[in-house]
Amino acid sequence: xxxxxxxxxxxxxxxxxxxxxxxxxxxxxxxxxxxxxxxxxxxxxxxxxxxxxxxxxxxxxxxxxxxxxxxxxxxxxxxxxxxxxxxxxxxxxxxxxxxxxxxxxxxxxxxxxxxxxxxxxxxxxxxxxxxxxxxxxxx
Numbered sequence: 001x002x003x004x005x006x007x008x009x010x011x012x013x014x015x016x017x018x019x020x021x022x023x024x025x026x027x028x029x030x031x032x033x034x035x036x037x038x039x040x041x042x043x044x045x046x047x048x049x050x051x052x053x054x055x056x057x058x059x060x061x062x063x064x065x066x067x068x069x070x071x072x073x074x075x076x077x078x079x080x081x082x083x084x085x086x087x088x089x090x091x092x093x094x095x096x097x098x099x100x101x102x103x104x105x106x107x108x109x110x111x112x113x114x115x116x117x118x119x120x121x122x123x124x125x126x127x128x129x130x131x132x133x134x135x136x137x138x139x
Contacts, residue, residue, distance in 0.1 A: 008121040008128055012053065013099035015089040016118060021111035038107040046091075051102060055089030086113075090120070 027035070046052035062084070066072045093099050096117065103115040 006123060006128070008123040008125050010119045011122045012120040013091045013093055013096065014118045014120055015055075015091065015099070015103050015106075016085050016116040017087045017089070017108070018085055018114040018116060019112055020084065020086060021108060021113050025111070035107070035111065042105065042107055046089075046102065051091055051093055053090040053092050055087065057087040058085060060084075 043052065043055075062076060064072075064074050064076050066074075091099050091102060093102065096119065099117045103117050106113065106115060109115070
């Protein structure tokens with residue numbers, strides 16, 4: 001990891017899985033097993049190709065901490081919300097385009113899953129931009 005003085009580099013890509021496709025339809029146990037098998041096959045293919053670093057589904061319980069000293073702790077977003085993050089997958093790929101191609105191959109998309117593709121940075125882009133802004137203002 002670099003410091004806030006250096007421009008951050010892309011160190012990988014993260015897929016954030018949003019939404020709750022299981023709530024939208026009434027799947028039979030057989031259908032759920034078939035979907036699970038498709039998803040596990042997808043994960044296995046990524047792992048065998050050396051593209052998957054790791055990942056996990058996330059539990060529904062969420063606490064949001066904010067404010068100075070973390071004085072505000074609230075429940076949200078709710079697991080039923082489309083914005084709720086249900087899991088993540090860290091990828092070892094060379095480009096955003098490759099990460100998007102992997103996201104597009106997820107069999108869960110046909111059931112309503114939404115996937116956000118994000119770059120993983122070597123340092124904080126926000127701190128770097130603030131440092132640059134301060135340097136420019138100081139002349």
